[in-house]
Structures are given as C-alpha cells and as structure tokens.
Amino acid sequence: MDLLKNKIKAEGVVLSETVLKVDSFLNHQVDPELMVEIGKEFAQRFKDQGITKVLTIESSGIAPGVMTALQLEVPLVFARKKKSLTLSEGILSSKVYSFTKKEENTISISHKYIQNDDRVLLIDDFLANGQAALGLIDLVKQAGAEVAGIGIVIEKAFQDGGKLVRETGYRVESLAEIQSLENGQVQFKQEEAKV
Amino acid sequence: MDLLKNKIKAEGVVLSETVLKVDSFLNHQVDPELMVEIGKEFAQRFKDQGITKVLTIESSGIAPGVMTALQLEVPLVFARKKKSLTLSEGILSSKVYSFTKKEENTISISHKYIQNDDRVLLIDDFLANGQAALGLIDLVKQAGAEVAGIGIVIEKAFQDGGKLVRETGYRVESLAEIQSLENGQVQFKQEEAKV
Numbered sequence: 001m002d003l004l005k006n007k008i009k010a011e012g013v014v015l016s017e018t019v020l021k022v023d024s025f026l027n028h029q030v031d032p033e034l035m036v037e038i039g040k041e042f043a044q045r046f047k048d049q050g051i052t053k054v055l056t057i058e059s060s061g062i063a064p065g066v067m068t069a070l071q072l073e074v075p076l077v078f079a080r081k082k083k084s085l086t087l088s089e090g091i092l093s094s095k096v097y098s099f100t101k102k103e104e105n106t107i108s109i110s111h112k113y114i115q116n117d118d119r120v121l122l123i124d125d126f127l128a129n130g131q132a133a134l135g136l137i138d139l140v141k142q143a144g145a146e147v148a149g150i151g152i153v154i155e156k157a158f159q160d161g162g163k164l165v166r167e168t169g170y171r172v173e174s175l176a177e178i179q180s181l182e183n184g185q186v187q188f189k190q191e192e193a194k195v
Numbered sequence: 196m197d198l199l200k201n202k203i204k205a206e207g208v209v210l211s212e213t214v215l216k217v218d219s220f221l222n223h224q225v226d227p228e229l230m231v232e233i234g235k236e237f238a239q240r241f242k243d244q245g246i247t248k249v250l251t252i253e254s255s256g257i258a259p260g261v262m263t264a265l266q267l268e269v270p271l272v273f274a275r276k277k278k279s280l281t282l283s284e285g286i287l288s289s290k291v292y293s294f295t296k297k298e299e300n301t302i303s304i305s306h307k308y309i310q311n312d313d314r315v316l317l318i319d320d321f322l323a324n325g326q327a328a329l330g331l332i333d334l335v336k337q338a339g340a341e342v343a344g345i346g347i348v349i350e351k352a353f354q355d356g357g358k359l360v361r362e363t364g365y366r367v368e369s370l371a372e373i374q375s376l377e378n379g380q381v382q383f384k385q386e387e388a389k390v
Contacts, residue, residue: 029272029308030257032265059253059273062225063261070227077224078254113224 001041001175005188007034008154008176014184018128018159019100026125026153030063038175039067042123042151045173046072049148051121053077053114055140057096057107057132060125064153068123077114079107079139092142096135099128107135109143116144127152127174130161137168154178157189196236196370200383202229203349203371209379213323213354214295221320221348225258233370234262237318237346240368241267244343246316248272248309250335252291252302252327255320259348263318272309274302274334287337291330294323302330304338311339322347322369325356332363349373352384 013021025031042064051072056065057079069076082105090111097104114120122136133150140147147170155162155174158181166172177189208216220226237259246267251260252274264271277300285306292299309315317331328345335342342365350357350369353376361367372384 023305028305029270030261032261032271035261036265059257062254062257066225066227066230066258066261070231075224076227110218110223
C-alpha cells in the first residue's frame with residue numbers, strides 16, 4: 001500500500017535495527033484519513049471471506065480496526081490487556097508476551113461478542129514476533145469461531161512473527177512489509193536496494 | 196443524541212446505581228456506524244472552535260475520537276496510560292485516579308504532538324468523577340496549548356465530574372446525560388420520569 005509506505009518513509013523513525021517508531025500517524029498521534037484508507041484496503045482484500053467480526057487488541061489496533069469494521073459493515077471487538085471490573089463473566093483469555101515492552105499481558109475478550117458462528121478478521125498495527133496475533137488466534141479458537149484472515153498494518157518481515165503466523169495456515173495480509181531497518185533506513189520487501 | 200440514547204436503553208446493562216456497562220457498542224465491542232454518527236455530532240457542535248487536534252485517552256476514547264478527528268480533518272492523539280519503551284523524550288504526564296478500576300494511572304502524551312499553538316478538543320467515552328478529563332486538561336495546559344472544548348459520549352450526571360469539569364470554564368458537550376441508574380433503570384437528564 002503505497003500511501004502507507006510513503007508515510008513510513010516520510011515520518012517513521014528508525015530507533016534501532018529492530019524498532020521503528022510510527023508515533024506520528026499510528027501509535028500515538030493517529031492520521032484519521034490514513035486509517036480510512038487502511039480500512040478500505042483491508043476490506044477490499046478480505047471482502048469475499050464472509051467476515052462477521054473484526055477483532056483487534058487495545059490500543060493501537062483500534063483505529064485501523066474500527067475503520068476496517070466500518071467498511072465491512074460488521075462490529076469491532078477489541079481485546080483488553082487487563083481485566084476490567086465491569087468485564088467479568090464469560091471471559092476468554094490468552095497470555096501474550098510483548099518483546100517491545102518486555103512484559104507478559106493477559107489478553108481477554110468476552111465470549112458474548114465472539115461466538116461459534118463468527119468468522120473473524122484479526123487486525124493489528126504491527127506483526128513482529130507474532131505473539132499478539134497468536135494470542136488473538138487462540139481467543140478465536142477458544143470461542144469456537146473461525147479465523148477468516150489476519151490483516152497487519154506494518155510487518156517487520158525480518159522478525160519471526162510472519163513465519164510463525166503463516167504456519168498456522170491462515171491468510172496474512174500486511175500492508176507494508178519491512179525487510180530491514182539496517183543503517184537507520186527503512187527498506188521494504190521486494191523493493192530493490194538503492195545503489 | 197437520540198441514536199445513542201436509544202442504544203443505551205436497548206443494550207446498556209445497569210450493574211449498580213453507579214455502573215453502566217456499554218460493552219456491546221463502546222467499551223469492548225464497538226459499533227462503527229454509531230462511532231461515525233458520534234464523530235459527526237461532536238464535529239458539528241465544535242465546528243466553529245478552530246480545533247487543530249483531538250485528544251483522548253486509550254482505549255475506549257479512541258474509536259469515538261478518531262471518528263471526530265476524521266470529521267474535523269485534524270489528527271487524533273491518544274494519551275497513554277503507561278510509558279512505552281518507544282515513547283520517551285519530551286513526555287508530558289499527569290496522574291489520574293480511576294474510581295472504576297480503583298487504581299492510579301499516569302497518563303502521558305508526547306509534547307511533539309500537542310504544541311503551544313494547538314486548539315485541542317478533548318474526547319472521552321465517559322464522564323463520571325471527572326478525573327480523566329481533568330488529567331487531559333492538565334496535559335494540554337502543560338503543553339501550552341488551548342482546550343477548545345470537551346466532548347463526552349456518556350455523562351453520569353449524578354456523579355461529581357460534570358460539575359468539577361464545568362467549573363474549569365471549558366465548554367462540555369455530553370451526547371447522553373444520565374440522571375440516574377436507580378432501580379436498574381437508565382434515566383436520562385431532562386427526560387420526564389415515567390409514572
């Protein structure tokens with residue numbers, strides 16, 4: 001998705017060979033128009049999959065998730081990273097280790113909102129080590145529902161997550177696949193190296 | 196906003212005289228079409244305020260916030276409840292006590308995204324004790340920016356927050372004002388009691 005790649009090139013900050021900061025349009029400040037285009041792109045790619053729910057994780061998945069759900073005309077559900085006092089019965093949980101934040105979170109959804117006849121599109125902002133996506137897949141399976149596909153805004157293709165998640169057999173669509181962050185440069189997959 | 200009030204009447208679950216659960220369309224599952232209408236309503240009410248940024252708090256403020264920002268054609272910024280490893284320099288913070296979750300959070304924004312020439316519309320899902328809204332106001336002041344208004348999806352008008360926040364002198368627009376949750380019933384403000 002060229003619009004997204006151009007935004008990453010223009011505004012992404014390479015903090016190390018593994019960390020890309022996109023706080024200006026996705027993870028802290030959010031560009032609503034870009035989110036609309038991301039939602040349209042995911043909806044286009046998964047439109048024939050009979051999707052009944054979009055599932056993401058708080059917080060950075062919510063903006064692209066809600067725009068995707070809007071386009072597909074289905075509800076969004078966002079998994080919580082902590083149990084809330086007003087979210088108690090019928091909870092499904094899975095443990096997710098975040099390598100970025102160096103902590104384990106329990107992600108949870110209410111079974112009420114993902115049921116066994118749902119076909120669920122998973123949306124997340126980043127795919128790096130794949131732990132979040134695997135946690136979401138686990139939640140959908142616990143609910144007895146089907147994973148209809150996985151939509152990722154930015155995939156760090158040099159990390160293990162893409163392989164791990166694709167090994168589950170589900171279709172993964174990443175709107176921007178980063179091959180490398182070496183030398184402070186963002187290089188996308190299938191993009192020829194500049195000489 | 197009748198669409199919202201009807202949704203609350205139909206799907207809101209009164210858990211106690213102070214707690215209303217709206218997990219089916221706002222706090223866990225999200226109704227994207229309703230979020231669009233909420234965004235349009237806030238944009239309409241604040242359209243003459245010269246707003247340059249919408250500011251909310253993760254997580255439940257993000258969906259209504261991004262739709263409001265989309266309508267106003269400005270960026271959304273969402274305050275974080277925890278410091279992230281990739282969010283470090285130029286951070287403004289404020290302490291917010293959540294009576295619902297019985298915990299104190301430090302909410303933070305990057306100064307980079309709220310600057311001293313910004314006119315900021317604050318959006319949040321609930322106004323109850325007002326602590327979150329006061330924390331957001333504090334962040335905007337620390338940034339040297341102006342609070343242009345405060346948009347609340349659901350105000351629990353029987354709690355102190357509305358008074359506390361209005362005493363700051365800022366304009367507060369609540370799309371649904373709940374007068375009481377007594378006897379397991381949602382009663383809106385200015386709505387005549389049923390005999």
